Amino acid sequence: MLDKLKELALRYEDLEAQLSDPAVYGDAARLRQVNRERKELEPVVETYRAWLRAEQDRAEAEELLHDPDFHELAQEEFASAKLELDRLREKLRILLLPRDPNDEKNVIMELRGGVGGEEGALFAASLLRMYTMYAQSKGWKIDIVNMNETELGGVKECSAVIEGEGAWSRLKFESGVHRVQRVPETESGGRIHTSAATVAVLPEVEEVDVELNPADIEMQVFRSSGAGGQHVNKTSSAVRLIHKPTGTVVECQQERSQFQNRDKAMRILASKLYEEERSRRDAATAAERKNQVGSGDRSERIRTYNFPQGRVTDHRIGLTLYKIDAIMDGDLDELIDALVTADQAEKLKNGGEEADG
Numbered sequence: 001m002l003d004k005l006k007e008l009a010l011r012y013e014d015l016e017a018q019l020s021d022p023a024v025y026g027d028a029a030r031l032r033q034v035n036r037e038r039k040e041l042e043p044v045v046e047t048y049r050a051w052l053r054a055e056q057d058r059a060e061a062e063e064l065l066h067d068p069d070f071h072e073l074a075q076e077e078f079a080s081a082k083l084e085l086d087r088l089r090e091k092l093r094i095l096l097l098p099r100d101p102n103d104e105k106n107v108i109m110e111l112r113g114g115v116g117g118e119e120g121a122l123f124a125a126s127l128l129r130m131y132t133m134y135a136q137s138k139g140w141k142i143d144i145v146n147m148n149e150t151e152l153g154g155v156k157e158c159s160a161v162i163e164g165e166g167a168w169s170r171l172k173f174e175s176g177v178h179r180v181q182r183v184p185e186t187e188s189g190g191r192i193h194t195s196a197a198t199v200a201v202l203p204e205v206e207e208v209d210v211e212l213n214p215a216d217i218e219m220q221v222f223r224s225s226g227a228g229g230q231h232v233n234k235t236s237s238a239v240r241l242i243h244k245p246t247g248t249v250v251e252c253q254q255e256r257s258q259f260q261n262r263d264k265a266m267r268i269l270a271s272k273l274y275e276e277e278r279s280r281r282d283a284a285t286a287a288e289r290k291n292q293v294g295s296g297d298r299s300e301r302i303r304t305y306n307f308p309q310g311r312v313t314d315h316r317i318g319l320t321l322y323k324i325d326a327i328m329d330g331d332l333d334e335l336i337d338a339l340v341t342a343d344q345a346e347k348l349k350n351g352g353e354e355a356d357g
Contacts, residue, residue, distance in 0.1 A: 001092065001093075001096065004096065005044070005048045005051075005092065005096075008041055008044055008045060008048070009045050009048055009049070011037075011041060012038065012041045012042070012045040015034055015037055015038040015041070016038065018034050019031075019034060019035070019038070036104070040099070043095055044092070044095045044096065047088055047091050047092055047095060048092065050088055051085065051088040051089065051092065054081050054084040054085045054088060055081075055085060057077065057080075057081040057084075058078060058081035058082060058085060060077075061074045061075075061077035061078035061081055062074075062078055064077075065078060093348065094344050094348070097344060097347050097348070098347075100168070100169065100172070102168045102172070102203035103166065103168055103169035104165065104166060104168070104169070105167070105168045105203040105204055105205075105206075106161060106162060106163040106164070106167055106168070106203075106204040107161070107162040107167045107168050107171050107172075107201055107202070107203065107204060108159065108160075108161055108162075108201070108202040108203075108204050108267075108268050108271045108272070109131065109159070109160045109161075109162055109171070109174075109199065109200070109201050109202075110157070110158065110159050110160075110199070110200040110201075110202075111124045111127055111128055111155055111157070111158045111160075111197060111198070111199055112124060112155075112156065112157045112158075112197060112198045113150075113154055113155060113156050113157070113197055114177065114195070114196035114197050114198050115194075115195055115196045116180075116184075116193060116194070116195025116196060117195075118150060118152060118154055118184075119154075119180075119184040119185075119193055119195040120154075120195040120196055120197055121149075121150045121152075121154025121155055121156055121197075122150075122152065122153070122154040122155075122184070122185060123154075123178070123180045123195055123196070123197045123305075124154065124155040124156075124157075124158070124197035125149075125153060125154050125155040126180075126328060127178060127197055127199065128155055128158055128160070129328075130327070130328050130329070130330055130332070131160075131162075131171075131174075131330070132330070133329055133330025134330040134331075134332045135162050135164065135167075135330075136330070137330055137331075138164055138166075138167075138170070139164060140162055140163060140164025140165075140167055141162070141163045141164060142160055142161070142162050142163075143160060143161045143162075143163070143254075143264075144158065144159075144160050144254050145159050145160060145161060145252045145254050145255075145261075145264045145265070145268065146158065146159040146250075146251045146252050146253055146254065147159075147253075147254065152185070155197075159250075159251075159252070159268060161204065161264065161267065161268070168201075168203045169340075170336050170340075171201050171336075172201055172203075173302075173316075173336065173339040173340075173343070174199050174201050174302075175199055175200050175201045175302075176198070176199065176300045176301065176302035176303070177196050177197075177198055177300060177301040177302060178196065178197050178198070178199060178302065178303050178305065179194060179195070179196045179301055179303065179304045179305070180194070180195050180196065180197070180304075180305045180306075180307070181193070181194050181304065181305070181306045181307065181308070182305075182306075182307035182308065183307070183308075192308060196301075202271045202272060202274075202275045203271065203274075203275075204267060204271050205270050205271050205274040212243075212266070212269070212270055212273070216243055216244050216245050217241055217242070217243055217244070217269070218241070218242040218244060219239060219240070219241055219242075219262065220239070220240040220241075220242070221236040221237070221238065221239055221240075221258060222236055222238045222240065222253075223236050223237075223238060224237060224238045224253040224254075236258070237253070237255070237256060237257060237258045237261060238251065238252065238253030238258075238261060239251065239252050239253070239258060239261040239262045239265050240265075241262070241265045241266065241269050243269060243273060246273065246276065248269065248272055248273060248276070250265045250268045250269045250272065251265065252264045252265040252268070301315060302314065302315060302316055303315065305324060305327075305328070306324070307324060309322075310322050310323070310324045310325070311324060312324050312327050312335070314335060314338070314339065316339070316342070317338055317339060317342045319335070319338050321334060321335065
């Protein structure tokens with residue numbers, strides 16, 4: 001591990017030197033690449049440097065143990081340095097785990113009302129609000145590209161792009177079935193109903209990740225419509241893209257311009273096709289991945305939101321939090337931190353051999 005850390009520290013120093021090179025500043029693409037790699041290495045190198053300082057403190061304290069005048073103080077410093085070394089060593093093990101190459105990418109999120117009819121759609125709307133508030137708390141931008149609503153304000157289906165640093169690293173565990181237990185707004189008798197909504201989270205791919213053949217894509221245009229089919233505008237600016245080889249369909253109708261809708265629809269289509277291909281590849285190693293915290297399977301029930309009891313339970317890690325109001329208002333960090341920690345523990349148990357994809 002130490003040899004690898006020395007290599008990374010040298011690479012980090014090289015990248016910092018490149019940032020003072022005028023030739024690098026004159027090349028926007030190269031500057032972006034250097035900054036990105038430097039940022040990725042920074043937490044590892046800073047922790048490694050802290051580990052070297054703690055190792056030096058431990059060595060100096062060990063020398064002083066032989067001096068009667070400083071023995072007691074040296075014992076305390078020696079014990080403190082050893083604890084710090086153990087903490088930093090564990091942190092380095094986690095930092096050196098294989099990185100998910102998608103962690104810094106933007107997110108395509110799709111929500112759909114599931115079991116429960118209107119109540120499922122209303123809960124999908126609640127989840128959309130929850131993720132919107134979470135994105136805002138992180139300083140991310142959330143852009144609704146397609147929305148199909150019910151008369152009561154529920155969400156039959158919705159596609160959104162979430163742009164921001166680390167969006168995928170935080171939201172990648174959200175794919176699956178979200179179950180709700182509450183008294184529906186549509187229920188006059190006060191009975192608790194169980195409904196569900198599904199969430200799919202995909203990393204937004206870059207042009208280099210997937211190649212789309214224009215001949216494979218059929219584009220249809222139509223008028224944007226809101227709840228109940230009422231026309232939102234009178235021009236055919238909404239866009240539907242059909243990928244003929246796979247039958248994948250993407251719609252975008254939130255922008256006024258047909259060109260803007262087509263551009264966003266293409267981004268989503270590329271991400272969906274990339275994800276489908278990745279899923280096919282991963283199927284070959286499904287048995288090895290069965291212990292993964294977030295499989296991304298939208299048919300898997302991952303979480304229950306029980307309003308009468310005020311609790312949210314994540315079934316993958318057995319965590320229950322009694323703060324449903326805060327969670328529905330976008331306070332997701334405690335849940336997500338626990339999922340990240342469980343995922344890291346699983347990778348450490350497996351020797352850090354598995355990457356996320």
